[in-house]
Amino acid sequence: MDVTRVVGLIRPFFVERREPFAVVGGLALLAYGAPRATFDVDLLARRAAQDDLVAFLEARRFATLGVLPGFSSHQHAEPALGRLDVVYVSGKTAEAVFAGCVDRTIASGLEVPVPRLEHLAAMKVQAFAADRTRYSDLTDLQFLLSQPELDHAEVRGYFDSAGLSDYYEQLRRR
DSSP states (O other): OOHHHHHHHHHHHHHHHTOOEEEEHHHHHHHTTOOOOOOEEEEEEEGGGHHHHHHHHHHTTEEEEEEETTEEEEEESSGGGOEEEEEEEOHHHHHHHHHHOEEEEEETTEEEEEOOHHHHHHHHHHHHHHOTTOHHHHHHHHHHHTOTTOOHHHHHHHHHHTTOHHHHHHHHHO
């Protein structure tokens, strides 16, 4: 997948509208140094932008595979541009996550906004809580929990609120 080209295709949507976005998922973890393979681009965008973003992507030959109120999935006709998944947030969650984003390098000098480690952990906790067969999320969480600058009290709260306190303890011990 040509991440630089994918970001080059989608960034104008956000820049022209002065809308924040962030790269999440595997690419965001790579930006923090995680030893992780990823085969798609995962984005975070404001919920209010969903309809316009889906239309924008379709105009650029991304086929829409599915749309839910908080998520959309797209596949480009050109294999090098691959799959793009978008998680949509609103309200206080959007304000907090976008306010905490920092630009980090993800590929060949390409800088993109990525959420704080704590917010990436919150997303991984929610994904695993929704589907406990997503074992790669546990590996990602273990990496995030190993980062010295992580606010463990904040992240522990995400585990607790998702009913995953035992997982927090197990991942911290590894």
